[in-house]
Amino acid sequence: MEIKKLELRNYRNYDSLKIYFDKKNTIFIGNNAQGKTNILESIYVLGLTKSYFNVNDKILIKFNELYTKISAIISNDDSLKKLEILINDKGKKVKIDNQEINKLSNYISNLNVIIFSPDNIRLLKESPAFRRRYLNIEISQLYGDYIRLLNDFNTILKQRNEYLKVISLKNECDNNYLDILDSKYAQLSVDIYNYRKRFFDKINENLSIYYKNITGYDGLNVKYISNIDYNEDNKIMYENFYKKLKDNYNRDLYYKISMLGPHRDDFKIELDGKDILLYGSQGQVRCSIITFKFAEIPIFNSILDISPILLLDDIFSELDVEKKKKLISFLPDNIQTIMTTTDLNMIDTSLFKDLDVYIVNSGNVKLREGND
Numbered sequence: 001m002e003i004k005k006l007e008l009r010n011y012r013n014y015d016s017l018k019i020y021f022d023k024k025n026t027i028f029i030g031n032n033a034q035g036k037t038n039i040l041e042s043i044y045v046l047g048l049t050k051s052y053f054n055v056n057d058k059i060l061i062k063f064n065e066l067y068t069k070i071s072a073i074i075s076n077d078d079s080l081k082k083l084e085i086l087i088n089d090k091g092k093k094v095k096i097d098n099q100e101i102n103k104l105s106n107y108i109s110n111l112n113v114i115i116f117s118p119d120n121i122r123l124l125k126e127s128p129a130f131r132r133r134y135l136n137i138e139i140s141q142l143y144g145d146y147i148r149l150l151n152d153f154n155t156i157l158k159q160r161n162e163y164l165k166v167i168s169l170k171n172e173c174d175n176n177y178l179d180i181l182d183s184k185y186a187q188l189s190v191d192i193y194n195y196r197k198r199f200f201d202k203i204n205e206n207l208s209i210y211y212k213n214i215t216g217y218d219g220l221n222v223k224y225i226s227n228i229d230y231n232e233d234n235k236i237m238y239e240n241f242y243k244k245l246k247d248n249y250n251r252d253l254y255y256k257i258s259m260l261g262p263h264r265d266d267f268k269i270e271l272d273g274k275d276i277l278l279y280g281s282q283g284q285v286r287c288s289i290i291t292f293k294f295a296e297i298p299i300f301n302s303i304l305d306i307s308p309i310l311l312l313d314d315i316f317s318e319l320d321v322e323k324k325k326k327l328i329s330f331l332p333d334n335i336q337t338i339m340t341t342t343d344l345n346m347i348d349t350s351l352f353k354d355l356d357v358y359i360v361n362s363g364n365v366k367l368r369e370g371n372d
Helices: 036-048 118-125 128-142 144-170 175-215 234-247 249-255 282-294 297-304 321-330
Strands: 002-011 014-020 025-029 067-076 079-088 091-096 099-101 113-116 220-225 266-271 309-313 337-341 355-361 364-367
Touching: 002 036, 014 036, 025 036, 036 067, 036 079, 036 113, 036 128, 036 309, 036 337, 113 282, 118 128, 118 282, 128 144, 128 175, 128 266, 128 297, 144 175, 144 249, 175 220, 175 234, 175 282, 175 297, 175 321, 220 282, 234 249, 266 282, 282 321
Parallel strands: 025 337, 025 355, 113 309, 309 337
Antiparallel strands: 002 014, 002 067, 067 079, 079 091, 091 099, 220 266, 355 364
């Protein structure tokens, strides 16, 4: 999968921008606050319909303008398709080949991206809700059915919580209705758990190896934290969680919310069995997140039979010379990589076989002279 052409209209600090991606690797160079990150963010928004900065969509619209539009020509093998997202004060619309798509589950996965950013450290420092949001976004790119499951679960979660409040208020319960809610709730919870566990299992297949290739040390793994207990037999896992839900009923009723389920999930990255955020150095934490992202690449390859587009937003400034070289050498030759930097000297461009460099200055973007 590759982006061939990107067009922006009224996006952040850009009035109008058109970029052709002719090489496998592209670097945008410029001082801070010139618009480099905005280009990478726009690609992410086009693929996932929201910014990875978790901001209100209206923030993406250029000041004093009524809308923003992002479009791109995407190549996958020998086929081309046009993706487009329009955002205004009424919401957003997405199109594939000029046809409006009403369900996001039918749109997401048409442009698969993995973003590397200094902001990624928030993945470990922020709340569990932040990590669940990230997890949901990544898995949604891999499995179209996952978005539907999340929507269905959020609906039943809301219904169950509302009924708990009704029971508490009236001091009476329709057990048959509660059983119906709990049965659906338990099944959806287990289904979501299975998708998430599968994702983390695949991450762990390569995580320690990749970390050792970049840092020289192994022993890195991601730990999935859930109140659902795994069992190879899906029916038994459902029955166990359903019983757990029933056993926890009085607690749920006291707090008037559902205390168990995937909306309480979390994960952490461990090095030699210890939480890397608590016991690792700043450098180890940053490298662990970079490695975590790299471990996602073969998952896209194995499940979707495509390679995602890598977006690297100024991550080289955080690494020493040796780790920069290892990271660049680790980039797969067959994957489109789009990068930003404030200083081209931070990157050994001789390590790239196929490279374009663009200069970004106050919203103006031009190809550097001397590019092949």
